[in-house]
Amino acid sequence: MFKKDITPGAKSKVKSSVQRTIRSKVLEQYPLLEPYIEDILPKKEQLDLVKLPDRIALYALGTTPLFFQHMDDPLLPHLTLIHRYPRCFPTLRIDRGAIRFVLSGATLMTPGLTSPGGRLPNDPNDAEGRYGKKELEAGEVVVIEAEGKEHACMVGVLKVGTEEMKRVKKGQACEAGHYLGDGLWSLSLG
């Protein structure tokens, strides 16, 4: 979505009623954020809406970007937010070989997730249950971590359910929404 560098458009303040809606939407989508919502979206603070090209809206608090959204699609968290609250999102892991492709903006392919280095929900190698027990459906928002790395490297929308991925083991898995080093990442809000 942000392969090229982008220039931010107009910045405007979000109405408090809209801000409440965003807040409840965030909680509905990412219930695990509940304990921290007051830190992320304080009730009293004024949220900003920054318009980006291609009908993407970015919600920011001061100079920290929080969530972005394409039209009325689900809200996607910005990677800096994920880095601060890593365990609060549904997560998958890719193997080492796939990192460089992801970081250059490629669509994530299933073998990167099904190989020994990758992790899907209910993975037999995942002893501590870090990647969840629930299979994810197509269209869900997932955070992509990388083998041997501490921080997430991408966030996107699943194209195929995880169950099907395990069965088919090829094809596209997850559309590149926002990855480390892309236009949204390097965007600075002045």
Next chain:
Amino acid sequence: MATATYPIQVTYCGICSLPPEYCEFGGTTKKCEEWLEEKLPDMHSKLYSQEVLEQNMSALSVDAQKRAEKDSQKKAARAEAASAKLAETRATSKVLIKRIERNKRKYVTAVQGLEAFGLDIKKVAKDFGKKFATGSSVTKVPGGGEEITVQGDLSDDIFDYVVENYKDVPEDNLECIEDKKKKKADG
């Protein structure tokens, strides 16, 4: 990392802006490593020790390693070329400060080319307006691109102000010119 208190404070590389562990996938690995060594020696020794490097290598098949190597070299070359190009445009591009006669004794001053030095011309325009207490705006140039138009004859003042405040712009690249073309057309 597992049960750290939220929010986690994440350090980002000062060169490529990624978390340091991803530096190896950017094009500026060398510079990043030096930066990390200087700023965060702890993390540097953790990420760049021989052991870790070997482990990283062994995780991939020989074939994949070769491909990754090639790819990263290409990337590095590209990043280098990009930064060299940027430096070159910075060295060669000129900032033009034009005094344009508008109406016999009245002038406007147009400033072109500041964007090549990584400045946000909208902000600069605002600063000019504040500093000189005049109208200052960003206008489109017919040939494409934008320039700052400041009301009043301020070419020398702007010259000094830019030299003083925007250290990125070398003084030699600034040029004052007087634009008389318009007057001729009128007369």
